[in-house]
Amino acid sequence: MIMLLYVFALSLVLIGIAFAGLATDRHFIVIMLGIALILVASTIALVGFFDYNAVQNPGAIVMLISIWAVAAVEIITLMAFYVYMKYRGADFDVTKLSKMKW
Amino acid sequence: MPDVYTLSFYTFAILTALSSVLVFIQRKLVHAVLALTMAFSMSAVLFLILNQTFVALLQLLVFVGGLSTYLMVSLANEEKGRRYIRVSFFIPIVIALSIWFAYFAQLSLHSEVVSGSSMDATFAVAIAQYYPLFYGIAALLFAVALGSVLFIKKFSKLVT
Numbered sequence: 001m002i003m004l005l006y007v008f009a010l011s012l013v014l015i016g017i018a019f020a021g022l023a024t025d026r027h028f029i030v031i032m033l034g035i036a037l038i039l040v041a042s043t044i045a046l047v048g049f050f051d052y053n054a055v056q057n058p059g060a061i062v063m064l065i066s067i068w069a070v071a072a073v074e075i076i077t078l079m080a081f082y083v084y085m086k087y088r089g090a091d092f093d094v095t096k097l098s099k100m101k102w
Numbered sequence: 103m104p105d106v107y108t109l110s111f112y113t114f115a116i117l118t119a120l121s122s123v124l125v126f127i128q129r130k131l132v133h134a135v136l137a138l139t140m141a142f143s144m145s146a147v148l149f150l151i152l153n154q155t156f157v158a159l160l161q162l163l164v165f166v167g168g169l170s171t172y173l174m175v176s177l178a179n180e181e182k183g184r185r186y187i188r189v190s191f192f193i194p195i196v197i198a199l200s201i202w203f204a205y206f207a208q209l210s211l212h213s214e215v216v217s218g219s220s221m222d223a224t225f226a227v228a229i230a231q232y233y234p235l236f237y238g239i240a241a242l243l244f245a246v247a248l249g250s251v252l253f254i255k256k257f258s259k260l261v262t
Binding site: 002006007010013014017018020021024025027029030033034036037040043044047048050051058061062064065066068069072073075076077079080082083084 | 107108111115118119122123125126131134135138141142145148149151152153154156157160161164165168169172173176177232235236239242243246247249250253
């Protein structure tokens, strides 16, 4: 059996990589990918808990699926926003995004 | 001496971390999305190692099959007019793969309920009562994806 500590260590490493990427990159899409990576890290931690408890809780899995659905909807909406911004010729550096409406 | 499961966990954990690093060091966005897709796939294998078959299948269906494909197609069409993928060729393959995965997931659920080996029958029954919610989630995702595609289409016509 794999120790919970290793799963948590992996989850923390992934979150660390994602935060490092978020801190160093300012591109809109890369920030979005970093947030998706944090989502994967949190899912790995949750699955580690499932394995540790050796109980398959349907409620927890349904909650996980709901969170995934919201995250997926968010990414799809952000992609539409990205294309919109691209057509309007906006800069994708998030520090230069000062307008909420074009 | 670590057993096979532990060694597999180490291997796929390292691969997941490496592909996560690749997301941020790629110059092209399409390559970054490919690296993220690899991280999703590797984490799905990790879920399998951690005895969560259902979550692993969902991870493959939602993230690798759905979201990464959407990101790839959107970015590949948008990035400096360069076509990385022939969309008309790619979409039927994605649909076929998704149907195959869904069929496999249903088959494995039923077979495990009958044999009662790896998945608890009460768990499968408890999950079954949430099927309307799953359909709702699928409808929501479909509506948002369709809406965004229509929005992009309408807006690109307005600009060009």
